[in-house]
Amino acid sequence: MENKFISQLSELGVAHNAKTEHMFAKYHELLLFWNEKMNLTAITGRDEVFEKHYVDSLTIVKAIDMEKSKTLIDIGTGAGFPGIPLKIVFPYLRVILIDSLEKRISFLNEVINALQLKDTIAVHGRAENLAKEERYREQFDLCVSRAVSNLSTLSEYCLPFVRKGGKFVSYKGKHAEEEVEKAKFSWDILGGELERIISFQLPESKEDRTLVIIDKVNTTPTKYPRKAGIPEKRPLKKEE
Numbered sequence: 001m002e003n004k005f006i007s008q009l010s011e012l013g014v015a016h017n018a019k020t021e022h023m024f025a026k027y028h029e030l031l032l033f034w035n036e037k038m039n040l041t042a043i044t045g046r047d048e049v050f051e052k053h054y055v056d057s058l059t060i061v062k063a064i065d066m067e068k069s070k071t072l073i074d075i076g077t078g079a080g081f082p083g084i085p086l087k088i089v090f091p092y093l094r095v096i097l098i099d100s101l102e103k104r105i106s107f108l109n110e111v112i113n114a115l116q117l118k119d120t121i122a123v124h125g126r127a128e129n130l131a132k133e134e135r136y137r138e139q140f141d142l143c144v145s146r147a148v149s150n151l152s153t154l155s156e157y158c159l160p161f162v163r164k165g166g167k168f169v170s171y172k173g174k175h176a177e178e179e180v181e182k183a184k185f186s187w188d189i190l191g192g193e194l195e196r197i198i199s200f201q202l203p204e205s206k207e208d209r210t211l212v213i214i215d216k217v218n219t220t221p222t223k224y225p226r227k228a229g230i231p232e233k234r235p236l237k238k239e240e
Contacts, residue, residue, distance in 0.1 A: 004047065005024070005047075005054070006021070008051065008055045008204070009055070009058070011203060012055070012058055012061055013061060014089055015089065016089070020088055020089060026114055027054075027084065027085075027088075028046065028050070030110060030111055032044060034110070038103050040078070040079040040104070040107065041053070048205075051203065051205060052205065053085070054085045055202065056081070056146075056209065057082030057086060057171075058082070058085055058086065059200070059202075059211065060082065060144065060171075060211065062211065063198050064167060064169065066086075068141070069093065069141040069166075069167075070141055071093070071094045071139065071140045072086060073097075073098065073136070073140045073144075073161050074086075074096070074097050074143075074145065075098050075127050075144075075147060075158050076098065076100075076127070076145055076147030076149075076157075077097040077098060077099050077108070077122075078099060078146070079107065079108075080107075080108055081146055082144050082171065084097070084108075084115075084117070084120075086144070088115070093119070094119040095117075095120045095121070096120075096140075097120070097121070097122045097123065098123050098125060099122070099123075100125065101124075102124050108122035126228050127161075127225065128157065128225045128226065128229075128230075130161075131157070132225075137160055137161065138160065138161065138163045139161065139163060140162055140166060141162075141163065141166045142166060142167055143158045143162045143167070143168045143169070144168075145169075145170055145171065150179055151172070151176070151179040151180060151182065151183035152237065153232050154170055155183055155186045155187060155190055155192060156225045156226070156231040157225060157231060158170075159187075159191060159192050159214070159216060159220055160225055162216040164191070164216050164217070164218065165215075165216065167195070167214065167216065169211055169214075170212040170214070171209070171211060172209070172211070173207075173208060173209060173210065174199070174208030176197065176199075176212060177197070179212075180194065182235070182237065185238050186235065186236035186237075189221070190224055191216055191218035191219055191220045191221075192214040192215065192217065193214065193215045194212070194213075194214055195214060196213050197210060197213070198211045
């Protein structure tokens with residue numbers, strides 16, 4: 001394992017050992033193998049994957065105390081980011097990984113099996129539909145997403161999964177302030193409240209990142225999320 005990655009984990013204050021380092025290396029091996037068959041990531045170089053996927057996923061420790069979360073759901077997880085890196089480092093978490101593409105679920109299941117990740121399930125489906133199911137609705141301490149949708153749409157996808165008193169953390173790039181302004185109205189409707197915004201740079205590439213932390217302060221009305229496709233086409237805004 002590269003000293004660079006280990007030092008980046010140490011800078012974050014993230015505990016690591018030979019086992020976790022091996023798991024990250026195996027994850028990278030599987031990512032490269034499957035990436036030849038399907039489009040999982042445009043980033044394939046070892047250093048880049050370790051920083052822009054693994055370290056980036058773990059930067060949530062800058063925002064919240066992970067020890068206070070026992071259940072986590074990752075919406076639009078793609079190749080497993082940030083959910084799988086978080087599970088590797090915080091093995092006590094019970095994790096659900098949601099993605100709408102069945103091929104990606106096959107990849108995630110192989111990773112889960114190869115890394116022997118207990119209490120980790122990959123689920124094929126759309127957030128708009130799964131959030132209506134009793135076993136998922138308002139059941140999670142923490143919802144995370146690195147998906148590219150605008151923050152208002154993401155909030156409608158994610159907040160219905162979060163229990164009252166839990167948190168939704170959205171991973172964004174730079175210039176997230178405009179998205180935050182546009183999303184504030186949706187949080188009023190969905191039971192969320194902005195806790196804070198944290199901006200920083202990744203250690204090696206110096207790429208800008210933003211974490212938007214939203215507290216779940218009220219129950220989400222049962223009409224949300226709206227039917228599949230509508231949150232993306234018509235994000236909640238004041239004229240709704």
